Amino acid sequence: MSHAQDGATIFKRCAACHLPTGAGVPGAFPPLKADVAALAGSPTGRRYLALVVIRGVSGPITVGGKPFRGTMPAQSGLNDEQVAAVLNHVLRGSAAKPFSAKEVAGFRAGSASLNSAAVARLRTSAAGK
Ligand code: HEC
Structure with missing residues (x-):
């Protein structure tokens, strides 16, 4: 199975919340x-x-100008290659540089002490607001 197919297969678990198109649900699940x-x-x-x-x-995070105050559970059981594949599936058609398993491994290292609220604060610093 190619990585691209892998990403689409893994995305099925994401689609339960974010919808198969990634369009999300206002007020509940943000668009990807x-x-x-x-x-x-x-x-x-x-x-x-x-x-x-x-x-x-x-x-709280703001996505597409709309507030979200939910919780996304950690998607356990995905290895570095699978995390990269599903993110690349989400990013398909954009100009973004693809994720590699090595890059994901670097982010995973040392992240065990970060809870989901700390992850949300990373978004705030990435978005500069
Ligand atoms: C059980 C529901 C659920 C599942 C399954 C789920 N998510 Fe989420 N996701 C959420 C919620 C809820 C949020 C927003 C959390 C908040 O309000 O702070 C979110 C946020 C996100 C964000 C942040 C978007 C942004 O602009 O900051 C990304 C990226 C994301 N999810 C990707 C994924 C991927 C990829 C998968 C599958 C591997 C997945 N999600 C599976 C519920 C889910």
Whole structure:
């Protein structure tokens, strides 16, 4: 199975909340679109995206100008390659540099003490607000 197919397969578990299109549900599950592509353009944003999947995220966060105050559980059981594959699936069609398993491994290292609220604060610093 190619990595691209892997990403689509893994995304099925994400689609339960974010919908198969990634459009999300207002007030509950954020869209995985323009904001994710923008976050993937900075080192802090890339760390945030990887740790959202690895550690979970618990806002408040603002996505697409709309507030979200939910909790995404850590997506346990995904290895570095699978985290990279699913993020690359989300980013397909954008100009963002693809994630590699090695990059994800670097973000995972030392992240065990970060809880989902700390991950949300990474987004705030990545977005500069
Ligand atoms: C059980 C529901 C659920 C599942 C499953 C889930 N998420 Fe989430 N996700 C959320 C919620 C809720 C938030 C927003 C949390 C908040 O309000 O702070 C979120 C936030 C995010 C964000 C942050 C977006 C941004 O702009 O900051 C990303 C990226 C993301 N999810 C990707 C994924 C991926 C990839 C998967 C699958 C591997 C996944 N999610 C699975 C519920 C889920």
